[in-house]
Amino acid sequence: MTIARKVFSTGIAVAAAATLAACSTAGGPPPDSLPTRPNGIEGAWIDAQGTGLSTFAAGKFTTVATDTGQKLADGSYKMTGATSVEISGTSLIRQSPIGFNCLMVSTSQLNCTSSSGQNFVLTRRT
Numbered sequence: 001m002t003i004a005r006k007v008f009s010t011g012i013a014v015a016a017a018a019t020l021a022a023c024s025t026a027g028g029p030p031p032d033s034l035p036t037r038p039n040g041i042e043g044a045w046i047d048a049q050g051t052g053l054s055t056f057a058a059g060k061f062t063t064v065a066t067d068t069g070q071k072l073a074d075g076s077y078k079m080t081g082a083t084s085v086e087i088s089g090t091s092l093i094r095q096s097p098i099g100f101n102c103l104m105v106s107t108s109q110l111n112c113t114s115s116s117g118q119n120f121v122l123t124r125r126t
Contacts, residue, residue, distance in 0.1 A: 041085055045110060045122035061087060073098060
């Protein structure tokens with residue numbers, strides 16, 4: 001291979017790399033990687049102590065221990081207003097029914113009261 005041919009080949013390779021780099025850095029992230037706005041209470045929520053992670057999806061919920069992943073509770077939920085939700089299910093530790101009413105005070109905070117009158121806060125996990 002002659003020196004002229006090597007220089008030409010190297011130039012093509014550098015130009016191709018520069019073109020690819022420009023394509024991958026121009027225009028921002030692809031549309032499917034943009035953050036989505038939370039839809040109601042759907043998603044993951046953590047308690048104030050950081051011990052329980054509750055996941056809400058399609059009318060069902062599950063709560064697991066954050067340290068062990070052990071399932072603590074499961075059940076269902078329904079929106080009773082634009083920002084209010086009724087949650088019912090079973091405590092798997094106590095093998096007893098549970099019930100909560102929650103108010104979504106922001107897209108990242110649920111203020112809840114249990115059927116026994118105990119108040120607690122859940123924060124959306126991002």
